[in-house]
Each structure stands twice: as structure tokens, then as C-alpha cells.
Amino acid sequence: MTTPSDLLYSETEDELRSAVRSLLTDRCDATQVLARAESDAPHDGDLWKTLAADMGLAGLLVPESLGGQGATHREAAVVLEELGRFVAPVPYLTSAVIATETLLGCGTPAADELLGALASGRSIGALALPLSTGPSASYAEIEEKDGRLTGRVTAVADAAAADVLLVVAGGGLYAVETASDGVTVTAQTPLDLTRPLAAVTLDSAPGRLLTADASAAVRRGLRAGAGLLASEQLGLADWCLTETVAYLKTRHQFNRPVGSFQALKHRLAELWLETVHARAAARNAADALATASDEAPLAASLAQAYCSPVAVHAAEEALQLHGGIGMTWEHPVHLYLKRAKADAIALGSAGAHREIVAELVDLRAP
Amino acid sequence: MSDAAELVRRTQEFLAAHPPASTAAEAFLEARFDAGLAWVHYPEGLGGLGAPRALQAVVDAELEAAGAPPAVGPSLNGIGLGMAAPTILAFGTEEQKRRFLRPLWLGQEIWCQLFSEPGAGSDLAALGTRAVRDGEDWIVTGQKVWTSGAHNARFAILIARTDPDLPKHRGITYFVCDMTDPGVEVRPLRQITGEAEFNEVFLTEVRIPDAHRLGEVGEGWKVAQTTLMNERVAIGGARLPREGGMIGPIAATWRERPELRTRDLHQRLVELWVEAEVARLTGERLRQQLVAGHPGPEGSGMKLTFARLAQQISGLEVELQGEEGLLYDDWTMRRPETVDFLGREAGYRYLRAKGNSIEGGTSEVLLNIVAERVLGLPSEPRTDKDIAWKDLSR
Known part of the structure; x- marks a missing residue:
């Protein structure tokens, strides 16, 4: 038997969680998130600055020698649990995890330089692929000619907040400043209001080559993203459960708290059990990524295959068990449902990840 | 130390x-x-x-x-090691501890459990086996059921009603019953698998010395809680390698027999594989919490998952077998010493796993326990709390 992963939270990780949670409690309550989602500035730039620059969380995955914190995926996963719990509209998964991990996979001076900027929070990066792209999926490439890039990518998460896009073109990976001529970022109307999507159109836009072989770096970025997305999904599911349990203790019908009805208690107990399992799967993925284990691809896909449906189920149960109030725009549960449903597509569906698992553990399709 | x-x-x-x-x-x-x-x-x-x-x-x-x-492990004396011993330790007199624990651990004396009755399953506290005081003894009469190992056991942990005029939880007392005493009759109870792992136990005016009472008279329900809590800990505790459980044989069949594969079976198999592996990791996480000295409430849910997965996986396994799934290995009435899921064929696993969501607390009752004790949800309004046991409907 291989050594089991460390599936617990360390004291440092618990402290990190408290710090992030207390910041988000102050600065990112449901009313604020809802108001922002409908505004012209759907990303919370000030909150991002505090998280990324002041608290140094954007650089958790980046070695100190490159300007980061030299921490691991375990700590980043804890941050994502809390961001999921608050459906926080900040580009953490996209910039501090996916773009960062993709750049780490390049290992070139140009990529390292950009890593420093992302780690410090000075710049926000986004991998210019549809958010739905999983670690084993194929994707369309942009046309490249003499370092000029032309083409269009849709459903790019957090592109509107990004300073730099990582673009796959002609087999290589390029850095494209969003402020450059020839770059248009047009917001799309997203299902998930708290993770804005945009179409990126490049028309002979100038690109800086980061690596001539994008494939391995991109897969690495998407795999880390998928593995850590499970922690966001866990935090989201945990909020749905906690909030619904609290509501069912106070809501009375038929002269009883509705939480005393067995039909509802069983549903919540089942949901609790799902979150217990989701936590084991998510911690396993974070630990496998942190230790660069050979099992990391399996752990990441296992976590996605399990946690995606759990988050959706949690949000759907939360809505139903809140009754009519859960159907209103005013109540935050819809923000969680929309995030959960979008997360279930993001970085490969549960089904896509099950196919990866089947391949890795030699359970071949007919 | x-x-x-x-x-x-x-x-x-x-x-x-x-x-x-x-x-x-x-x-x-x-x-x-x-x-x-x-x-x-x-x-x-x-x-x-x-x-x-x-x-x-x-x-x-x-x-x-x-x-x-x-x-001598829990496979031979599971009730003794997992349930009787911690209860004796918590509630026994010094003399009882010295008398019972050593031969129990050594496997020289096997233990069984006389709790459930035909009329008291999930509502165990409604039990009707009577114990009436007679000098230094108690005279016990009643019927117990689902007693595994009763035919090999020297002793049993027993709960019986000592005061029918009190509400049901308050009139129960906890005893150690010598299974070799006159008046104890053990009959095999044949199950849907064909074998008889369990027994019915008929108690007819069995004399139990008061020195074999565990805890105070009327405190038996409280004592039994210790026993039942330990039962669930024991069920959630084992550490498994990947594919170490029920998913192992079906995964092996899948790999060895490509002619059985269909797309539908593949999808369902991989879904269950994922759930089984996540459940294994959850057990590992639970174990790490225990070792770190921070046991969480997670253990109370593991039996639910174990039961559901065992049933779904074995059901799929029978289906995967195709023509062979129509056959059964052996219906001979036997008295197995232990439950050996992996030593029999898929059909046996499928049938035996049906009991997993009933024995040791039905899944429905366990969901109530999770909802009330872990999530703090209110209990259902109760109609039996303040009524004397003898006046309950039955």
C-alpha cells in the first residue's frame, strides 16, 4: 500500500482559514456579492488586492525564489474552500491557481518573470481557454504568424479582470497583455454571476512566447485547477448545508420546526454525509498535488468526479428546502446554485473525470 | 505511559x-x-x-x-471485543472486570448479544423480555432474535425489563447471561442466503445471579448506549487498501473478462469505483483524526455509506455476470463462524449485503441519529416518552 495522503488540516491551515473567513465575513457578505453581480464591475478588485497582495495569497503556489510564498496546494485549497463558501467574485482559481500552475509548467525565464507579477498580486492572469476545458480535453488553438495572434476564444473565466492572457497558439504558449492593440475582451452573460466570463478576440495581437511546447504546461494548469476546484465545491456545499440546517431549525409549519420532519432530516443527513466524503476527496487531491505525487492525476480526477455532483446536489437541496424564499432573487441561495452548476462544467464534467479515472485504474470501456 | x-x-x-x-x-x-x-x-x-x-x-x-x-480477533469474538468488553470496563464491578475480561480477550469465552426482539427492533427500548427479582437472582423470560454466534457463546450481554410500570427507557436493566444455563434455548435462524449466521434465543425462567448485573437496576438503557456506540465505532474502523472491499472482485472480473463489458455497465461500474475509493479515503481520514486525538462525528455516517455501496456494488456484480448471474453457489443450510463476503460468489454478496442496512441500526434510524446528534435538528414529536411501558400499543 502506498503511504496514505495527509487528509487533515494542519494548525497553520486552520489559522489561514480563520484569517480568510474573517476577511470575507466583513467584506463579502451575500448582500454585497449580489449587488456587485448586477453592477458594471462584477469583480471585487479591492477584495482581490487585500487577498492577493496584502495577505500574499496569490503567491501560495509560487516558490519564494520567484517572488511567491513557497506554500503548497494544501493551503491554496483552504483558501478556495472559503472563497467557495462566500461565492467570492475574485479571480483566485483562474489567476493564482490555473494561470500560475501553467506558468510553473513552462519553466522559462519569460514565464518566471510573469509568475513574480502574478504572485505579488500586481497582475492578474487568465488561461485563455473556455472554462469548460478539462485536463484531458482537446481545445482549439489561436493562429500565430510572426508572433502576432489572431482568433477568438469564448467563455474565458475572469478574462475581464485579467491584465495578461495565456494564449495557446501554434503549439506554443504566449503572454498577451489585455491592454494591447488587437485585443478585445467582451463580457458574456454568465450563468454563474460570481465568476464572470468573456469572449476574447485577438486580431494580430502581439504575443510574448513563454514556451514553444504549451501542451504539458496547460495540462498541468488544468489538472491543478480541477483538483483544487474540488475544495471550492466543498466550501460551497458546506455553506449550503449549514445555511439550510439553520433555516430548518427556525422555520415553523404545522406548529413544528420543519427540521423535525423526518423526510427533511434524512435529506440533510444524506447531504452531510456527502460533504464528509467530499472533504476526504478534496483533501486527498490537495495533498497529492502538494507532494507532486504520482497519484496526483488520479486524485484530482477522483475529487472532481465526486465533488462536482455533491456541490450541485447541496445547492439544489438548499433551494428546495428553503421553499419559496429560496426561489427569490433576494435570497443568496441562487448564487450558490449557479456557481455549483457552472463548477460542474468547469475544468471537465464529472463524467469526463470518471473517464480519466477509468483509464488510470485500468477499467477499460468496452 | x-x-x-x-x-x-x-x-x-x-x-x-x-x-x-x-x-x-x-x-x-x-x-x-x-x-x-x-x-x-x-x-x-x-x-x-x-x-x-x-x-x-x-x-x-x-x-x-x-x-x-x-x-483472537473480532472475526471470532466481535461482540465480546467490540461491545461487551467496553461495557464491562465502563460499568462492571472490579470483580466482574477480573472475571470476564481476560478469558474474553483470550477468546476462551465467546460472547453474544441478547438485545433485539421480534417486537423491538429499531425501537429497541420497547423490549419485553422480563426479569423478575427472586432473592439473590433474577428470573428472566422472553425471546431474543438476530443473535449472531449464540450457538458458540459462553456469555451474552442481555437487556431485560425489570419495571413495566415505568416509561420504556427507564425500566430496563443490563445483565450478563450464562448461555449454558438451563432455560436458554438457541435455534438457528435461516437467512435469505441459505445459511444461518444468526439465532433466535428463547429464555424460559433463566436464573441470573444479581452479581451478573451490569450497572444499576433501571439504568440498563444508559449502559446499552455504551455498547451500541462501540458497535458503530467497530464497524467504521478498519483500514483497507485500494479495491480492498466489495469493489475488488467486480473490478477484477471486469479486467479479466472483456466479453462481459457493455457501455452501460462501464458507466455504472466507474461511478461506483469512484464512490468506493472516496469512501475508503473517508475511512482513512477518520482514522487519521482518531490518531491525532480529534475524533469527529464522521464515523456515525460511515456505516450508511458502507451499506449502500455494498448493496449497489454487489447488485451490479450479479448483473455483470450475465448467464452466471442466474446461478447461486450453494443454498446448503450452514452455520458459518464468520461473515466472509469475499470468499463466496456475487449472488451471496448481493443477498448478504441486504442485511447491512438493517443490522446494527437500520439506515433510516442512523439518518435520524446523524440529523439529531450531528446536525442538531429537532426530534419528531414523541408519543411514548411519558407512558408506562405496559400501556404502549403493540
């Missing part, structure tokens, strides 16, 4: 004094008990050293590495 290094040293000293190669197994185990290395978290003189429970693993590893004879 909270130090792993100190325990390693003690174990090595013990091994030096009792070399496994030249010591008879039974003598070795007796000496191991007397040295306090049987269950280190038990008190000194009762097979332990008053050490943290987690340190038992340290001792076991040393003993195993030295080729020591294995202790």
Missing part, C-alpha cells in the same frame, strides 16, 4: 522474555494480556497500561514484526 518509544521498549522486553518461536500460542497470549499489551488503553491488571488507544498500533506492529501469534 503515553509515549510510543516507551511502549516499543516494553514490547521488545516482553518479546525477549517470551520469544514467539519457542512459546506456545496460548501461553504467549496469556502472558501478553498479563503484561498489559493486549489493549493498552485498558487499565493495568486488565490487559492494558492506561495508555492512549492509538498506541495499540505501535504494539501490534512490533508484535507482528516479531512473528507473534495473532490475538
